[in-house]
Amino acid sequence: MTTLLGISGALRAQSTNTMLIRNAAALFGADTFVEADLRFPLYDGDIEETDGIPAAVQTLADQIAQADAVVISSPEYNKGISGVLKNALDWVSRTKGAPWAGKPVAIMSATAGRSGGERAQTNLIATLVPFGPTIILGSEVLVGANYEHFDATGTLTNDINKAALADLMQRLKATL
Numbered sequence: 001m002t003t004l005l006g007i008s009g010a011l012r013a014q015s016t017n018t019m020l021i022r023n024a025a026a027l028f029g030a031d032t033f034v035e036a037d038l039r040f041p042l043y044d045g046d047i048e049e050t051d052g053i054p055a056a057v058q059t060l061a062d063q064i065a066q067a068d069a070v071v072i073s074s075p076e077y078n079k080g081i082s083g084v085l086k087n088a089l090d091w092v093s094r095t096k097g098a099p100w101a102g103k104p105v106a107i108m109s110a111t112a113g114r115s116g117g118e119r120a121q122t123n124l125i126a127t128l129v130p131f132g133p134t135i136i137l138g139s140e141v142l143v144g145a146n147y148e149h150f151d152a153t154g155t156l157t158n159d160i161n162k163a164a165l166a167d168l169m170q171r172l173k174a175t176l
Helices: 016-028 045-051 055-066 083-092 118-131 159-173
Strands: 003-008 032-035 069-073 104-110
Touching (some): 003 055, 016 104, 069 159, 083 118
Parallel strands (some): 003 032
């Protein structure tokens, strides 16, 4: 039984990044797909010192550790990953153990801009590297003009992006 964890760097209910991880999950075909909840307080060392790791953060760290593979999709905000995603990564880095170590991770992005989140992906790779995951490179999934490439049900409609996503999911699954 395989478990895939999806992490969307956007909180909006109709986020195309959330739609993208759901499309990825359908192509991956895991027995179980779990969507992460990133609604955490902002990282604050004083909170950590007085209250410890928030339960929601520990849940995410446990989900990462227990998943067979992880897909992450981030919008590009001001040429980088979303603050929500960065905050989650900062918090998880404070948990015990090393949930990311050796974990197969595929990254993707959906943005309104024409680059499709290329800089966000570069930023995300740089942020993840110290945690030691196995990042699947190549087959970049960069959905630019995201509002044009999903139908009313949240299905990715652009053939080029669909092919890249299918290839990325095959490569991620091959790591298992």
